Amino acid sequence: MNIKVVVYGVAIIIVATGCAGQVEDQSHPFIEETHQNEIIEVNGLATIANPENMAANINKETRLSEAYIPADLVTPNVPFSFEEDIDKRYLRQEASVALEQMFSDAKEEGLVFIAVSGYRSFERQAFLYENAVEENGPSQKLVAEPGYSEHQTGLAMDVSTASIEYELVEAFGSTPEGLWLEEHAHGYGYIIRYQAGKEGITGYDYEPWHLRYVGIELAERLVEDELSLDEYHNLSKGI
Known part of the structure; x- marks a missing residue:
């Protein structure tokens, strides 16, 4: 030990x-009191009652209401892998500003990121989940059930780069862009939410492309103490 x-x-x-x-x-x-999940039971399911919380922990045990839509969704001024003005362009205001700064600073170092997928509604997540189960079976770990996806918070953005043809694949973590994110993302308030070696804790495979905004103070704390967001919330439970 x-x-x-x-x-x-x-x-x-x-x-x-x-x-x-x-x-x-x-x-x-x-754990900071303002970071804690407030959980209520809705139709027998543990549902987050304070989803506006920047540190809200959405995982396979705690969900968002199907009615939840962030009130401050905006489109960050960054390059996207698609041209349509659709929901997955959106982020919450604070997360959007941070993403813009991060992309800009990386570009000054010769690294170009592409935004691939941000906000998803409950209905969109249901569609993606059903497709993933059809293709890979119910034990698949890449797509969350509707209500259990961080993308519904408006605080998550999947990113990629040209060298891997803008795909969301584990190889992204070994690209110069992926390595830069691992070292610098927390300085902008983002964490790599599903880390390598934490699969048994987060319940998801390693996803170096999946960024989650939690604010600079908490992001730096999590990186310094080598904690996933789940482990941080578990501090208040004595787990």
């Missing part, structure tokens, strides 16, 4: 982790 000391302001948390990196014990669990 490994011991890690995590410092959050004046609070010190001693976290014991196993080989897989899962939190086994905390003497002082800590």
Whole structure:
């Protein structure tokens, strides 16, 4: 067992982790109160009641209401892999500004990102999920069930680059753009949501193309302490 000391302001948390990196014990669990999920039961399903929370944790256990649509969706001024003015161009305002700055700074270093897929409605996610199950079976891990997708928050954007023909594939993580994101994304408030080695925690395969906006402070904290968003929320549960 490994011991890690995590410092959050004046609070010190001693976290014991196993080989897989899962939190086994905390003497002082800590998560910002404003980051916590507020969960209510809707039709027997654990549903997030505060979806505007920038740190909301949507996973295979907690969902968004089918009626939830972010109120501040805008189109970021970045290059896209398609021309149509459709929903997947959109992000929430704060995430959009951060994406624009990140793309611009990367371009100054000779790296060109392409935005592929942002916001998805509940209905659009249902369509994609049904197709994925038809093609790969119910155990597929690439497409979330409707309501359980981060894209519905308006805080997630899938990105790619020309060298892999704008595809969303694991090879993106080894491109200069993918490596740059791993090192710099948190400085703009984004995290690589589904990390390599965390599949057993997040429930999804490694997706180096899937960026999730959580704000700079939290993104830097997660990277520094090598925590997935799920592990961060689990600190408040004593998991």
